Amino acid sequence: MRLLLLEDDVILKDSIEEFLSAQNYTVDSFENSEDAYDAVFSVDYDLLLLDVNIPGTFNGFSLRKALADENKNIPTIFVTSMSSADALIQGYAHGCCDYIKKPFDLTELMLRVRHALKSNCFKTQDDILMLPDNYRYNVTTYELSCNNVPVSLSKTESEILNLFLMNRNRVLTLETLYEKIWDNNVDAANARVQINNLRRKLPKDVIKNIYGLGYRLDCR
Template sequence: MKILLLEDETILKESIEEFLSSKDYTVDSFENSSDAFDAIFCKEYDLLLLDVNVPGEFNGFSLRKELGDEGKNIPTIFVTSMSSADAMLQGYANGCCDYIKKPFDLIELQLRVQHALKSNCFKTDSDMLQLPCDYRYDVNNRKLIGISGEIQLSKTENDILTLFIKHRNQIVTFEMLYEEIWENNVEAANARVQINNLRRKLPKDVIENIYGIGYRLDCQ
């Protein structure tokens, strides 16, 4: 597994690189976001570990957003000293799988890395994603299939479900939903109605409400 690490604290960067290398990961480390950005388009990486406040053209958040805009949807963990709830929400809004606050134990980092790679929050192993209670989602044809056959979804419901699947087993924040589904042109109450309409078409609690933050699609 190849990991890109963006971290401008030299001692921490070297510690993370040495630790993950000892766990049989291949790690390319960078201190400058512009260099990291270029590397991502030259090599294939399975996971990105990004600090936020780093030298270069981008900070960690804007780097991840730019990659998403360019179609580079690589599982990403932010590793940062920015510990506020607003910063965490911004991280998830820009497409991360996880968010680790400094300081942290390297064993915790290892567990987070393993989970992100296992859940692989941007890819599916086949065209048909298995959901709980024998529900399935045809990724290519955007069809939800229940026990009795296809379940009709509106375009917006399909867009919401696709976003949840893209980030399955991870938190999808309200901000992510508002921006990616409605381009921030929606009232919160109307958005909740459409999300709840989708939830009613799925088995109970498959889409979990994460109070005050957003939702999570449970595919485990």
């Protein structure tokens, strides 16, 4: 498997490259977004690891979009110090498989890389993801519909749905949801209410409560 790594922190870049290379991945690393962009058109990559705040014409988000505009829809993990919910949604809207916040453990990164390579992330046609029972979700505008009738989602519900879709068929623990959606600044009862509100707007049992663990979105 061949990976492209874009990271302008030289020490971190070298650490990631060395660690993943030791796991038998081929890693091409870059510090500049233009060089990374050009490389994608000369090498077939299985996964992109993109820092968001990087020097050059593109940031990580706009680089992913520019590549998608050229039909280079390569599974992508954003690596960033940005932690806001808005940044999380923006990352997923630009087609990432995962979003890992700095600082992180290299073993965690390796596990996320393995998952992204095994799954197909989610691929869409014209930004539309098809769900069961004629539900459709636009991953760019965050609009949910059923039989072409809009289903109203709050901002938080959209964030939760995006996170489930990026991790479909995997159990998301409550701790993960608290961290990624609310930055651990939420009452547990309030979080459950918002998750259940979203569940009621989706096909029955698409999001399952996995007793003692968390929730799982089943979407094959």
